[in-house]
Amino acid sequence: MAPDSSNPVIRLTGKEPFSHEDVQLGRTVDDFWSWSSSDLLSNALRGMLAEYIVGVALGCIDHRIRLEWDAFDLKTDDGTTIEVKSTAYLQSWGVTKPSSRRFSIGETTAWHADTNTYDTTAMRQxxxxxxxxxxxxxxxxxxxxxxxxxxxYVVATATINRRLGNQRSIALSILPQALGVSPVGFDGIAEAVRLEAAQSGR
Known part of the structure; x- marks a missing residue:
C-alpha cells in the first residue's frame, strides 16, 4: 500500500536524538544513518545513492526528501521527470557477473504522491x-x-518506447547500441537531461 500523502514526511537533519521516557540516549539519527548506510557498494543502497547523485547534478533535491513510492524518482525545477536506474561492476560480496548488469525498464502503474492516486494504464512514467x-x-x-x-547514460523515454517497445529490462552490454547513446560523466548529466527532455516536449 502506498503511503498517505496527507501526512508529509519532514526532512531530518541527522541531529534528532533518540529518547526513552523523555531521556535522551546520546544517540542521534546520524548514528543510525552511519550504522545502516555505510556500505555504499550494497545493492540495496546503490539505487538510492544513484538517485541522490543525479539529483545533485540536476540541482533538484535541496530541501526535498526522497519519495519511495512516487511515479518517478526525481523532478527538475522545469518539470522534467526522471527515472534513475543503477548497476555496478562491484557489489558488497564481490564482482558482478556481466549478465547481471541489467536495468529494469518495464512499464508500471504509477502511484502519485501529490494526489495519492493510481494511474489505470501501465506505462513508463x-x-x-x-x-x-x-x-x-x-x-x-x-x-x-x-x-x-x-x-x-541519459535517454528520453520516447526513445526507449520507440526502440524497445514493452521490453522489461536491458543489459548494460547492449544498452549503448540498442538506445543509440554514449555515456557522460557527472558534469554532463544536466545538459544531457536537457537535450533528451526536449524530445519529450519539455
Whole structure:
C-alpha cells in the first residue's frame, strides 16, 4: 500500500536524538544513518545513492526528501521527470557477473504522491531515464563517492518506447547500441537531461 500523502514526511537533519521516557540516549539519527548506510557498494543502497547523485547534478533535491513510492524518482525545477536506474561492476560480496548488469525498464502503474492516486494504464512514467553505472572493478580503489568512477547514460523515454517497445529490462552490454547513446560523466548529466527532455516536449 502506498503511503498517505496527507501526512508529509519532514526532512531530518541527522541531529534528532533518540529518547526513552523523555531521556535522551546520546544517540542521534546520524548514528543510525552511519550504522545502516555505510556500505555504499550494497545493492540495496546503490539505487538510492544513484538517485541522490543525479539529483545533485540536476540541482533538484535541496530541501526535498526522497519519495519511495512516487511515479518517478526525481523532478527538475522545469518539470522534467526522471527515472534513475543503477548497476555496478562491484557489489558488497564481490564482482558482478556481466549478465547481471541489467536495468529494469518495464512499464508500471504509477502511484502519485501529490494526489495519492493510481494511474489505470501501465506505462513508463518519467520523461527521461538516467542509467547509472559504477565502473570500479578493483575493491582497493572502489569508492562510490568519487563520481569519476561513475558513467551515466541519459535517454528520453520516447526513445526507449520507440526502440524497445514493452521490453522489461536491458543489459548494460547492449544498452549503448540498442538506445543509440554514449555515456557522460557527472558534469554532463544536466545538459544531457536537457537535450533528451526536449524530445519529450519539455
Amino acid at each position: 518519467a520523461d527521461v531515464y538516467v542509467f547509472c553505472v559504477h565502473t570500479a572493478d578493483d575493491r582497493a580503489v572502489a569508492d562510490p563517492l568519487r563520481l569519476e568512477q561513475w558513467e551515466f
